[in-house]
Amino acid sequence: MDQRPRVNLTRFHGVLAPNSKHQINVTPAKRGKGYAKKILSNDSQNSLAESHKSLTWAERLKRVFKIDVSTCGPCGGEAKIIACIEDPEIIEKILTHLDAKSDAPANHLPKSRTPPQG
Known part of the structure; x- marks a missing residue:
């Protein structure tokens, strides 16, 4: 049905x-x-x-993903959010400057495939 x-x-x-x-x-x-x-x-x-x-983006992260961006991970103190950087080029420059690597894998799209034949 x-x-x-x-x-x-x-x-x-x-x-x-x-x-x-x-x-x-x-x-x-x-x-x-x-x-x-x-x-x-x-x-x-x-x-x-x-x-x-409305909830702020920090409150939404805490509610949905249980990520509390308002506390410092290493010391547990209160963190102050000073900027939200979304431009990948600037993020790469900052990570390179800090000599750090991003844990997130590169956002590559899968190879396109032809539709199933049959």
Whole structure:
């Protein structure tokens, strides 16, 4: 039996349904139908915009890959992030200057193959 195209394979019911007003009480992201009303009804001084603050890239690395870039590996002290360098040429110059080698393998694409014949 084939699945129909463009139809979700997972359906949520009850408090996990997309339209549930109780979804904010059971999901870690605290998103749901009644979220804006709950924020506006609280006596706290946080606005709706402040409550939807995005994670920084360092927080995302820590959350997803369990990499904490805010602590120094050798001493365990607090590290200060001063730059984010993404240009491969500059990274190579810095590593060459520090007489270090990159542990990451070169990003080579596999050789292209012809499609299967048959």
